[in-house]
Amino acid sequence: MTPPRQPPPDSDLTLRREILDAAGLARTLRRMALELAERIPQEGRPLYLVGVRTGGAYLAQRLCGFLAEAGEPKPLLGAVDISLYRDDVFRGLPKPEIGPTELPEPIDDRTVVLVDDVLFTGRTIRAAMDVLADYGRPQAVKLAALVDRGRRELPIQPDVVGVAIETTARESVRVLLAERGEVDQVVLRERRA
Amino acid sequence: MTGFAHRHLLGMEPLGAAEIAMLLDLGDRFLEINERPIKKVPTLRGKTVINLFLEPSTRTRTSFEIAAKRLSADAVNISGSASSTVKGETLLDTARNLDAMAPDVVVVRHAQAGAAEMLAGRLRASVVNAGDGAHEHPTQALLDCSTIRKHKGRIDGLEVVICGDIRHSRVARSNIWALTKLGARVRIVAPRTLLAPGLEAMGAPGSVSIHERLEPALEGADVIMMLRIQKERIGGALFPNTREYSRYFGLNPRRLALAKPDAIVMHPGPLNRGIEIDPAVADGPRAVILDQVARGVAVRMAVLYLLAGGDAGPSE
Numbered sequence: 001m002t003p004p005r006q007p008p009p010d011s012d013l014t015l016r017r018e019i020l021d022a023a024g025l026a027r028t029l030r031r032m033a034l035e036l037a038e039r040i041p042q043e044g045r046p047l048y049l050v051g052v053r054t055g056g057a058y059l060a061q062r063l064c065g066f067l068a069e070a071g072e073p074k075p076l077l078g079a080v081d082i083s084l085y086r087d088d089v090f091r092g093l094p095k096p097e098i099g100p101t102e103l104p105e106p107i108d109d110r111t112v113v114l115v116d117d118v119l120f121t122g123r124t125i126r127a128a129m130d131v132l133a134d135y136g137r138p139q140a141v142k143l144a145a146l147v148d149r150g151r152r153e154l155p156i157q158p159d160v161v162g163v164a165i166e167t168t169a170r171e172s173v174r175v176l177l178a179e180r181g182e183v184d185q186v187v188l189r190e191r192r193a
Numbered sequence: 194m195t196g197f198a199h200r201h202l203l204g205m206e207p208l209g210a211a212e213i214a215m216l217l218d219l220g221d222r223f224l225e226i227n228e229r230p231i232k233k234v235p236t237l238r239g240k241t242v243i244n245l246f247l248e249p250s251t252r253t254r255t256s257f258e259i260a261a262k263r264l265s266a267d268a269v270n271i272s273g274s275a276s277s278t279v280k281g282e283t284l285l286d287t288a289r290n291l292d293a294m295a296p297d298v299v300v301v302r303h304a305q306a307g308a309a310e311m312l313a314g315r316l317r318a319s320v321v322n323a324g325d326g327a328h329e330h331p332t333q334a335l336l337d338c339s340t341i342r343k344h345k346g347r348i349d350g351l352e353v354v355i356c357g358d359i360r361h362s363r364v365a366r367s368n369i370w371a372l373t374k375l376g377a378r379v380r381i382v383a384p385r386t387l388l389a390p391g392l393e394a395m396g397a398p399g400s401v402s403i404h405e406r407l408e409p410a411l412e413g414a415d416v417i418m419m420l421r422i423q424k425e426r427i428g429g430a431l432f433p434n435t436r437e438y439s440r441y442f443g444l445n446p447r448r449l450a451l452a453k454p455d456a457i458v459m460h461p462g463p464l465n466r467g468i469e470i471d472p473a474v475a476d477g478p479r480a481v482i483l484d485q486v487a488r489g490v491a492v493r494m495a496v497l498y499l500l501a502g503g504d505a506g507p508s509e
Contacts, residue, residue, distance in 0.1 A: 085235055098222040101225065130235065
Protein backbone atom coordinates (compact mmCIF):
# COMPACT_ATOMS: atom_id res chain seq x y z
CA MET A 1 0.00 0.00 0.00
CA THR A 2 1.18 3.49 -0.72
CA PRO A 3 1.71 5.59 2.36
CA PRO A 4 -1.03 8.08 3.24
CA ARG A 5 -0.64 11.47 1.69
CA GLN A 6 -0.33 13.90 4.54
CA PRO A 7 -0.66 17.58 3.84
CA PRO A 8 2.89 18.74 4.50
CA PRO A 9 3.35 21.12 7.42
CA ASP A 10 3.75 24.78 6.50
CA SER A 11 7.36 24.77 7.69
CA ASP A 12 8.28 22.26 4.96
CA LEU A 13 6.88 24.40 2.15
CA THR A 14 8.36 27.20 0.15
CA LEU A 15 6.24 29.59 -1.89
CA ARG A 16 6.48 28.96 -5.64
CA ARG A 17 4.01 31.55 -6.83
CA GLU A 18 0.71 33.25 -6.22
CA ILE A 19 -2.08 31.75 -8.29
CA LEU A 20 -4.76 34.28 -7.33
CA ASP A 21 -4.70 37.42 -5.24
CA ALA A 22 -7.79 38.67 -3.35
CA ALA A 23 -9.20 40.49 -6.38
CA GLY A 24 -8.48 37.52 -8.63
CA LEU A 25 -10.23 35.18 -6.22
CA ALA A 26 -13.34 37.37 -6.17
CA ARG A 27 -13.33 37.69 -9.96
CA THR A 28 -12.94 33.94 -10.40
CA LEU A 29 -15.76 33.11 -7.98
CA ARG A 30 -18.05 35.65 -9.66
CA ARG A 31 -17.45 34.01 -13.02
CA MET A 32 -18.01 30.55 -11.52
CA ALA A 33 -21.33 31.73 -10.06
CA LEU A 34 -22.49 32.93 -13.47
CA GLU A 35 -21.37 29.69 -15.10
CA LEU A 36 -23.28 27.69 -12.52
CA ALA A 37 -26.45 29.72 -13.11
CA GLU A 38 -26.10 29.26 -16.84
CA ARG A 39 -24.98 25.64 -17.05
CA ILE A 40 -26.78 23.78 -14.28
CA PRO A 41 -30.33 22.91 -15.34
CA GLN A 42 -32.71 23.69 -12.48
CA GLU A 43 -36.18 23.32 -14.01
CA GLY A 44 -37.52 26.36 -12.22
CA ARG A 45 -36.01 25.46 -8.87
CA PRO A 46 -33.13 27.24 -7.14
CA LEU A 47 -29.56 25.96 -7.43
CA TYR A 48 -28.57 23.54 -4.67
CA LEU A 49 -24.95 24.18 -3.62
CA VAL A 50 -23.27 21.83 -1.16
CA GLY A 51 -19.82 22.84 0.09
CA VAL A 52 -17.26 20.30 1.19
CA ARG A 53 -16.09 21.31 4.67
CA THR A 54 -14.29 23.40 5.47
CA GLY A 55 -12.89 25.35 2.49
CA GLY A 56 -15.63 24.35 0.04
CA ALA A 57 -18.36 25.36 2.49
CA TYR A 58 -16.98 28.91 2.67
CA LEU A 59 -16.68 29.07 -1.10
CA ALA A 60 -20.27 27.86 -1.54
CA GLN A 61 -21.39 30.72 0.72
CA ARG A 62 -19.45 33.19 -1.39
CA LEU A 63 -20.92 31.77 -4.60
CA CYS A 64 -24.37 32.37 -3.10
CA GLY A 65 -23.42 36.01 -2.55
CA PHE A 66 -22.24 36.43 -6.13
CA LEU A 67 -25.40 34.78 -7.48
CA ALA A 68 -27.52 37.20 -5.46
CA GLU A 69 -25.41 40.10 -6.78
CA ALA A 70 -26.12 38.94 -10.32
CA GLY A 71 -29.87 38.91 -9.63
CA GLU A 72 -30.13 35.12 -9.71
CA PRO A 73 -32.57 33.33 -7.39
CA LYS A 74 -31.15 32.57 -3.97
CA PRO A 75 -29.63 29.08 -4.01
CA LEU A 76 -30.11 26.44 -1.33
CA LEU A 77 -26.91 26.12 0.64
CA GLY A 78 -25.72 22.96 2.35
CA ALA A 79 -22.46 21.49 3.57
CA VAL A 80 -21.03 18.00 3.90
CA ASP A 81 -18.33 16.78 6.22
CA ILE A 82 -16.38 13.86 4.84
CA SER A 83 -14.29 12.98 7.91
CA LEU A 84 -16.20 9.75 8.54
CA TYR A 85 -16.11 8.73 4.87
CA ARG A 86 -12.40 9.09 4.12
CA ASP A 87 -10.52 6.11 2.75
CA ASP A 88 -7.50 6.93 4.91
CA VAL A 89 -9.03 7.20 8.40
CA PHE A 90 -6.73 4.51 9.73
CA ARG A 91 -3.58 5.47 7.93
CA GLY A 92 -2.08 7.89 10.37
CA LEU A 93 -3.72 11.02 9.08
CA PRO A 94 -4.39 13.58 11.76
CA LYS A 95 -8.01 13.46 12.88
CA PRO A 96 -9.74 16.58 11.74
CA GLU A 97 -12.58 18.13 13.62
CA ILE A 98 -15.79 16.47 12.50
CA GLY A 99 -18.26 19.11 11.36
CA PRO A 100 -21.95 18.60 10.80
CA THR A 101 -23.42 17.65 7.46
CA GLU A 102 -26.28 20.06 6.77
CA LEU A 103 -28.67 19.68 3.88
CA PRO A 104 -31.54 22.19 4.10
CA GLU A 105 -33.88 20.15 1.88
CA PRO A 106 -34.02 16.52 0.77
CA ILE A 107 -31.63 15.98 -2.12
CA ASP A 108 -33.81 13.34 -3.78
CA ASP A 109 -34.35 14.11 -7.46
CA ARG A 110 -32.43 17.39 -7.26
CA THR A 111 -29.35 18.47 -9.14
CA VAL A 112 -26.80 19.05 -6.40
CA VAL A 113 -23.56 20.97 -6.98
CA LEU A 114 -20.63 19.96 -4.79
CA VAL A 115 -18.26 22.87 -4.19
CA ASP A 116 -14.64 22.26 -3.20
CA ASP A 117 -11.61 24.49 -2.94
CA VAL A 118 -8.90 22.30 -4.51
CA LEU A 119 -9.59 19.33 -6.75
CA PHE A 120 -6.61 16.98 -6.59
CA THR A 121 -6.77 13.16 -6.41
CA GLY A 122 -10.58 13.08 -6.44
CA ARG A 123 -10.74 11.09 -3.20
CA THR A 124 -12.43 13.90 -1.28
CA ILE A 125 -15.15 14.13 -3.91
CA ARG A 126 -15.56 10.35 -3.91
CA ALA A 127 -16.15 10.55 -0.15
CA ALA A 128 -18.52 13.53 -0.53
CA MET A 129 -20.59 11.57 -3.07
CA ASP A 130 -20.82 8.70 -0.58
CA VAL A 131 -22.14 11.14 2.05
CA LEU A 132 -24.80 12.39 -0.37
CA ALA A 133 -25.81 8.81 -1.18
CA ASP A 134 -26.53 8.24 2.51
CA TYR A 135 -28.97 11.17 2.49
CA GLY A 136 -30.82 10.44 -0.70
CA ARG A 137 -30.69 9.91 -4.43
CA PRO A 138 -29.99 13.14 -6.30
CA GLN A 139 -31.04 13.36 -9.93
CA ALA A 140 -27.47 14.47 -10.70
CA VAL A 141 -24.36 15.55 -8.82
CA LYS A 142 -22.19 18.26 -10.38
CA LEU A 143 -18.82 19.52 -9.24
CA ALA A 144 -17.49 23.05 -8.96
CA ALA A 145 -13.85 23.48 -7.90
CA LEU A 146 -11.96 26.72 -7.41
CA VAL A 147 -8.62 25.14 -8.38
CA ASP A 148 -8.13 22.00 -10.45
CA ARG A 149 -4.51 20.98 -9.88
CA GLY A 150 -4.72 17.73 -11.86
CA ARG A 151 -3.08 14.44 -10.79
CA ARG A 152 -6.38 12.60 -10.38
CA GLU A 153 -6.39 9.09 -8.89
CA LEU A 154 -10.09 8.48 -9.55
CA PRO A 155 -12.25 9.08 -12.64
CA ILE A 156 -13.75 12.36 -11.42
CA GLN A 157 -14.02 15.55 -13.48
CA PRO A 158 -15.30 19.01 -12.54
CA ASP A 159 -18.16 20.75 -14.34
CA VAL A 160 -17.17 24.30 -13.39
CA VAL A 161 -13.56 25.26 -12.67
CA GLY A 162 -12.08 28.53 -11.43
CA VAL A 163 -8.43 27.95 -12.32
CA ALA A 164 -6.81 24.87 -13.84
CA ILE A 165 -3.06 24.47 -13.33
CA GLU A 166 -0.53 21.72 -13.80
CA THR A 167 1.32 20.68 -10.68
CA THR A 168 3.97 18.21 -9.62
CA ALA A 169 3.54 15.70 -6.81
CA ARG A 170 5.81 17.82 -4.59
CA GLU A 171 3.68 20.91 -4.98
CA SER A 172 0.76 21.90 -2.80
CA VAL A 173 -2.09 24.31 -3.50
CA ARG A 174 -3.47 26.27 -0.59
CA VAL A 175 -6.58 28.45 -0.60
CA LEU A 176 -6.36 31.10 2.10
CA LEU A 177 -9.71 32.58 3.12
CA ALA A 178 -10.83 35.55 5.20
CA GLU A 179 -13.41 33.27 6.88
CA ARG A 180 -10.49 31.49 8.55
CA GLY A 181 -8.79 34.70 9.58
CA GLU A 182 -6.44 34.72 6.60
CA VAL A 183 -5.98 37.16 3.73
CA ASP A 184 -7.78 35.94 0.58
CA GLN A 185 -5.19 34.33 -1.66
CA VAL A 186 -4.45 31.13 -3.57
CA VAL A 187 -0.82 30.02 -3.55
CA LEU A 188 1.27 27.27 -5.05
CA ARG A 189 3.95 25.98 -2.75
CA GLU A 190 6.58 23.31 -3.00
CA ARG A 191 7.96 20.89 -0.46
CA ARG A 192 11.60 21.54 0.36
CA ALA A 193 13.93 19.00 -1.20
CA MET B 194 -8.95 18.41 18.05
CA THR B 195 -6.62 17.51 20.84
CA GLY B 196 -5.34 13.96 20.88
CA PHE B 197 -6.76 11.12 22.91
CA ALA B 198 -3.65 9.51 24.32
CA HIS B 199 -5.25 6.31 25.57
CA ARG B 200 -5.48 2.90 24.01
CA HIS B 201 -8.23 1.79 26.40
CA LEU B 202 -11.15 3.39 28.18
CA LEU B 203 -11.07 1.96 31.68
CA GLY B 204 -12.63 4.75 33.67
CA MET B 205 -13.15 8.46 34.10
CA GLU B 206 -10.46 8.67 36.76
CA PRO B 207 -7.52 8.45 34.32
CA LEU B 208 -8.94 11.09 31.95
CA GLY B 209 -8.28 14.82 32.00
CA ALA B 210 -11.01 17.45 31.65
CA ALA B 211 -9.91 18.27 28.09
CA GLU B 212 -10.12 14.62 27.06
CA ILE B 213 -13.60 14.26 28.53
CA ALA B 214 -14.71 17.44 26.78
CA MET B 215 -13.29 16.11 23.51
CA LEU B 216 -15.25 12.87 23.85
CA LEU B 217 -18.42 14.87 24.55
CA ASP B 218 -17.84 17.14 21.54
CA LEU B 219 -17.24 14.13 19.32
CA GLY B 220 -20.39 12.48 20.72
CA ASP B 221 -22.42 15.56 19.80
CA ARG B 222 -21.22 15.18 16.22
CA PHE B 223 -22.27 11.55 16.07
CA LEU B 224 -25.80 12.35 17.33
CA GLU B 225 -26.71 13.61 13.90
CA ILE B 226 -26.01 10.21 12.31
CA ASN B 227 -28.68 8.69 14.56
CA GLU B 228 -31.27 11.08 13.08
CA ARG B 229 -30.53 10.29 9.46
CA PRO B 230 -32.74 8.08 7.31
CA ILE B 231 -29.69 5.87 6.70
CA LYS B 232 -28.11 5.61 10.13
CA LYS B 233 -24.69 4.39 9.13
CA VAL B 234 -21.32 5.76 8.13
CA PRO B 235 -18.49 3.65 6.70
CA THR B 236 -15.83 4.84 9.14
CA LEU B 237 -15.03 1.61 11.00
CA ARG B 238 -15.62 -0.76 8.10
CA GLY B 239 -13.56 -3.90 8.60
CA LYS B 240 -13.12 -3.35 12.33
CA THR B 241 -14.46 -5.86 14.86
CA VAL B 242 -15.96 -5.02 18.25
CA ILE B 243 -16.64 -7.82 20.74
CA ASN B 244 -19.13 -7.07 23.51
CA LEU B 245 -18.21 -9.43 26.34
CA PHE B 246 -20.97 -9.01 28.90
CA LEU B 247 -20.63 -11.31 31.87
CA GLU B 248 -23.31 -9.48 33.85
CA PRO B 249 -26.88 -8.90 32.70
CA SER B 250 -27.39 -5.81 30.56
CA THR B 251 -29.89 -4.76 27.93
CA ARG B 252 -29.33 -1.06 27.57
CA THR B 253 -25.56 -0.83 27.62
CA ARG B 254 -24.94 -3.90 25.48
CA THR B 255 -27.51 -2.85 22.88
CA SER B 256 -26.14 0.67 22.91
CA PHE B 257 -22.57 -0.51 22.24
CA GLU B 258 -23.83 -2.87 19.54
CA ILE B 259 -25.77 -0.12 17.77
CA ALA B 260 -22.85 2.30 18.14
CA ALA B 261 -20.49 -0.21 16.49
CA LYS B 262 -22.94 -1.02 13.70
CA ARG B 263 -23.68 2.62 12.90
CA LEU B 264 -19.95 3.08 12.34
CA SER B 265 -19.96 -0.03 10.09
CA ALA B 266 -17.86 -2.12 12.49
CA ASP B 267 -18.81 -5.77 12.94
CA ALA B 268 -20.24 -6.29 16.42
CA VAL B 269 -20.20 -9.66 18.15
CA ASN B 270 -22.10 -10.09 21.39
CA ILE B 271 -21.28 -12.59 24.09
CA SER B 272 -23.39 -12.74 27.21
CA GLY B 273 -22.69 -14.47 30.50
CA SER B 274 -25.04 -17.38 30.06
CA ALA B 275 -23.80 -18.12 26.53
CA SER B 276 -20.11 -17.93 27.32
CA SER B 277 -17.61 -20.58 28.27
CA THR B 278 -17.27 -18.99 31.69
CA VAL B 279 -20.27 -21.12 32.70
CA LYS B 280 -18.09 -24.13 31.81
CA GLY B 281 -15.48 -22.88 34.25
CA GLU B 282 -13.19 -20.97 31.91
CA THR B 283 -11.62 -17.92 33.56
CA LEU B 284 -12.29 -14.42 32.28
CA LEU B 285 -8.70 -14.10 31.17
CA ASP B 286 -8.76 -17.36 29.20
CA THR B 287 -12.05 -16.40 27.54
CA ALA B 288 -10.70 -12.99 26.67
CA ARG B 289 -7.39 -14.35 25.35
CA ASN B 290 -9.25 -16.73 23.08
CA LEU B 291 -11.39 -13.92 21.76
CA ASP B 292 -8.29 -11.76 21.36
CA ALA B 293 -6.74 -14.47 19.19
CA MET B 294 -9.57 -13.84 16.73
CA ALA B 295 -8.13 -10.34 16.27
CA PRO B 296 -10.91 -7.99 17.36
CA ASP B 297 -10.03 -4.29 17.45
CA VAL B 298 -12.04 -3.48 20.57
CA VAL B 299 -13.29 -5.65 23.42
CA VAL B 300 -16.07 -4.09 25.48
CA VAL B 301 -16.23 -5.85 28.82
CA ARG B 302 -18.70 -5.92 31.68
CA HIS B 303 -17.83 -7.98 34.72
CA ALA B 304 -18.91 -8.21 38.36
CA GLN B 305 -15.34 -7.82 39.58
CA ALA B 306 -13.82 -4.37 40.02
CA GLY B 307 -10.62 -4.11 37.99
CA ALA B 308 -11.64 -6.75 35.42
CA ALA B 309 -11.31 -4.39 32.46
CA GLU B 310 -7.95 -3.09 33.63
CA MET B 311 -6.64 -6.61 34.10
CA LEU B 312 -7.57 -7.43 30.49
CA ALA B 313 -6.18 -4.16 29.15
CA GLY B 314 -2.68 -5.20 30.08
CA ARG B 315 -3.01 -8.60 28.46
CA LEU B 316 -4.90 -8.19 25.17
CA ARG B 317 -3.88 -6.79 21.81
CA ALA B 318 -7.33 -5.27 21.38
CA SER B 319 -8.37 -1.98 22.95
CA VAL B 320 -10.49 -2.55 26.05
CA VAL B 321 -13.56 -0.53 26.99
CA ASN B 322 -14.89 -0.89 30.50
CA ALA B 323 -18.69 -1.24 30.35
CA GLY B 324 -18.94 -1.68 34.11
CA ASP B 325 -16.63 -3.49 36.52
CA GLY B 326 -18.18 -4.25 39.89
CA ALA B 327 -18.69 -1.13 41.96
CA HIS B 328 -15.66 0.54 40.36
CA GLU B 329 -16.41 2.44 37.13
CA HIS B 330 -18.79 2.65 34.18
CA PRO B 331 -17.17 5.38 32.11
CA THR B 332 -19.52 5.51 29.12
CA GLN B 333 -22.47 6.01 31.50
CA ALA B 334 -20.72 9.06 32.93
CA LEU B 335 -20.03 10.32 29.41
CA LEU B 336 -23.68 10.02 28.37
CA ASP B 337 -24.78 11.65 31.62
CA CYS B 338 -22.37 14.56 31.11
CA SER B 339 -23.49 14.84 27.50
CA THR B 340 -27.13 15.04 28.58
CA ILE B 341 -26.39 17.60 31.29
CA ARG B 342 -24.38 19.73 28.89
CA LYS B 343 -27.22 19.71 26.37
CA HIS B 344 -29.87 20.76 28.87
CA LYS B 345 -27.77 23.15 30.96
CA GLY B 346 -25.34 24.40 28.35
CA ARG B 347 -22.43 23.74 30.69
CA ILE B 348 -21.24 21.51 33.53
CA ASP B 349 -18.87 23.92 35.27
CA GLY B 350 -20.47 25.40 38.38
CA LEU B 351 -23.54 23.15 38.46
CA GLU B 352 -24.88 21.54 41.63
CA VAL B 353 -25.52 17.84 40.97
CA VAL B 354 -27.32 15.54 43.41
CA ILE B 355 -26.57 11.81 43.15
CA CYS B 356 -28.94 9.81 45.35
CA GLY B 357 -29.21 6.09 45.95
CA ASP B 358 -27.10 3.04 46.60
CA ILE B 359 -23.77 4.82 46.35
CA ARG B 360 -21.89 1.99 47.98
CA HIS B 361 -22.50 -0.45 45.12
CA SER B 362 -22.67 2.09 42.31
CA ARG B 363 -20.06 2.28 39.57
CA VAL B 364 -22.33 4.86 37.90
CA ALA B 365 -21.93 7.15 40.93
CA ARG B 366 -18.15 6.72 40.98
CA SER B 367 -17.64 7.43 37.28
CA ASN B 368 -19.95 10.42 37.50
CA ILE B 369 -18.20 11.85 40.56
CA TRP B 370 -14.87 11.67 38.70
CA ALA B 371 -16.22 13.15 35.48
CA LEU B 372 -18.45 15.85 36.97
CA THR B 373 -15.85 17.16 39.41
CA LYS B 374 -13.16 17.21 36.71
CA LEU B 375 -15.53 19.30 34.60
CA GLY B 376 -16.11 21.73 37.46
CA ALA B 377 -19.46 20.64 38.95
CA ARG B 378 -20.12 20.18 42.65
CA VAL B 379 -21.58 16.81 43.58
CA ARG B 380 -23.88 16.18 46.54
CA ILE B 381 -23.98 12.51 47.44
CA VAL B 382 -27.17 11.37 49.17
CA ALA B 383 -27.70 7.92 50.68
CA PRO B 384 -28.65 6.17 53.89
CA ARG B 385 -25.53 5.68 55.96
CA THR B 386 -25.46 1.96 55.22
CA LEU B 387 -25.31 2.61 51.47
CA LEU B 388 -22.49 5.17 51.57
CA ALA B 389 -18.86 4.38 50.91
CA PRO B 390 -15.70 5.81 52.46
CA GLY B 391 -13.41 8.16 50.60
CA LEU B 392 -15.95 9.80 48.28
CA GLU B 393 -15.09 13.36 49.34
CA ALA B 394 -11.50 12.79 48.32
CA MET B 395 -12.45 11.98 44.72
CA GLY B 396 -12.89 15.62 43.72
CA ALA B 397 -11.09 18.82 44.57
CA PRO B 398 -11.60 19.88 48.21
CA GLY B 399 -15.18 21.03 48.70
CA SER B 400 -16.48 19.67 45.40
CA VAL B 401 -18.03 16.49 46.86
CA SER B 402 -20.33 16.62 49.90
CA ILE B 403 -22.10 13.79 51.70
CA HIS B 404 -25.73 13.97 52.85
CA GLU B 405 -27.86 11.49 54.74
CA ARG B 406 -31.11 13.34 54.01
CA LEU B 407 -32.46 14.08 50.55
CA GLU B 408 -34.50 17.27 51.14
CA PRO B 409 -31.71 19.62 52.24
CA ALA B 410 -29.46 18.30 49.50
CA LEU B 411 -32.07 19.11 46.84
CA GLU B 412 -32.12 22.83 47.61
CA GLY B 413 -30.66 24.76 44.72
CA ALA B 414 -29.78 21.63 42.74
CA ASP B 415 -29.45 21.91 38.94
CA VAL B 416 -29.36 18.18 38.27
CA ILE B 417 -30.82 15.26 40.22
CA MET B 418 -29.49 11.85 39.40
CA MET B 419 -31.43 9.00 41.02
CA LEU B 420 -29.73 5.63 41.15
CA ARG B 421 -31.46 2.30 40.89
CA ILE B 422 -32.00 0.34 44.07
CA GLN B 423 -30.66 -3.08 43.26
CA LYS B 424 -33.43 -5.53 44.10
CA GLU B 425 -30.98 -8.22 45.11
CA ARG B 426 -29.90 -6.07 48.06
CA ILE B 427 -33.39 -5.54 49.42
CA GLY B 428 -34.02 -7.32 52.70
CA GLY B 429 -30.31 -7.55 53.48
CA ALA B 430 -28.61 -5.92 56.43
CA LEU B 431 -27.89 -2.70 54.52
CA PHE B 432 -31.38 -2.23 53.23
CA PRO B 433 -34.39 -3.27 55.29
CA ASN B 434 -37.37 -2.56 52.97
CA THR B 435 -38.38 -0.58 49.93
CA ARG B 436 -41.25 1.32 51.53
CA GLU B 437 -38.98 2.84 54.11
CA TYR B 438 -36.37 3.68 51.47
CA SER B 439 -38.96 5.30 49.26
CA ARG B 440 -40.32 7.38 52.16
CA TYR B 441 -36.92 8.94 52.86
CA PHE B 442 -35.01 8.76 49.59
CA GLY B 443 -37.59 8.49 46.80
CA LEU B 444 -37.90 11.45 44.42
CA ASN B 445 -41.52 12.61 44.25
CA PRO B 446 -43.03 15.86 42.90
CA ARG B 447 -43.04 17.47 46.35
CA ARG B 448 -39.32 16.89 46.81
CA LEU B 449 -38.51 17.85 43.23
CA ALA B 450 -40.04 21.28 43.97
CA LEU B 451 -37.16 21.90 46.40
CA ALA B 452 -34.61 21.92 43.57
CA LYS B 453 -34.14 24.78 41.11
CA PRO B 454 -37.23 25.34 38.95
CA ASP B 455 -35.31 24.23 35.87
CA ALA B 456 -33.59 21.25 37.49
CA ILE B 457 -33.43 18.09 35.36
CA VAL B 458 -34.02 14.55 36.61
CA MET B 459 -31.81 11.71 35.45
CA HIS B 460 -31.74 7.96 36.00
CA PRO B 461 -29.34 5.42 34.51
CA GLY B 462 -32.08 2.76 34.35
CA PRO B 463 -33.62 0.34 34.78
CA LEU B 464 -36.25 2.28 36.74
CA ASN B 465 -37.87 0.97 39.89
CA ARG B 466 -41.05 3.01 39.62
CA GLY B 467 -42.40 3.94 43.01
CA ILE B 468 -39.17 3.10 44.85
CA GLU B 469 -36.38 5.53 44.05
CA ILE B 470 -38.49 7.56 41.64
CA ASP B 471 -42.20 8.39 41.57
CA PRO B 472 -43.84 7.70 38.17
CA ALA B 473 -45.09 11.31 38.08
CA VAL B 474 -41.45 12.44 38.16
CA ALA B 475 -40.08 9.74 35.87
CA ASP B 476 -42.66 10.60 33.20
CA GLY B 477 -42.74 14.31 33.96
CA PRO B 478 -41.40 17.23 31.94
CA ARG B 479 -38.18 17.51 33.96
CA ALA B 480 -37.07 13.93 33.32
CA VAL B 481 -34.41 13.53 30.62
CA ILE B 482 -34.05 9.78 31.03
CA LEU B 483 -34.69 8.82 27.41
CA ASP B 484 -32.40 11.59 26.26
CA GLN B 485 -29.68 9.87 28.26
CA VAL B 486 -30.31 6.65 26.36
CA ALA B 487 -30.23 8.39 22.98
CA ARG B 488 -26.96 10.12 23.83
CA GLY B 489 -25.50 6.83 25.05
CA VAL B 490 -25.26 5.57 21.47
CA ALA B 491 -23.53 8.76 20.35
CA VAL B 492 -20.88 8.86 23.09
CA ARG B 493 -20.15 5.15 22.56
CA MET B 494 -19.67 5.87 18.86
CA ALA B 495 -17.16 8.53 19.88
CA VAL B 496 -15.31 6.06 22.12
CA LEU B 497 -15.17 3.34 19.45
CA TYR B 498 -14.12 5.88 16.83
CA LEU B 499 -11.18 7.07 18.93
CA LEU B 500 -10.05 3.61 20.02
CA ALA B 501 -10.56 1.68 16.78
CA GLY B 502 -9.82 4.59 14.47
CA GLY B 503 -6.06 4.46 14.91
CA ASP B 504 -3.78 7.16 16.21
CA ALA B 505 -5.36 10.42 17.10
CA GLY B 506 -2.99 13.23 16.36
CA PRO B 507 -3.20 16.99 16.28
CA SER B 508 -5.23 18.39 13.40
CA GLU B 509 -3.60 20.47 10.67
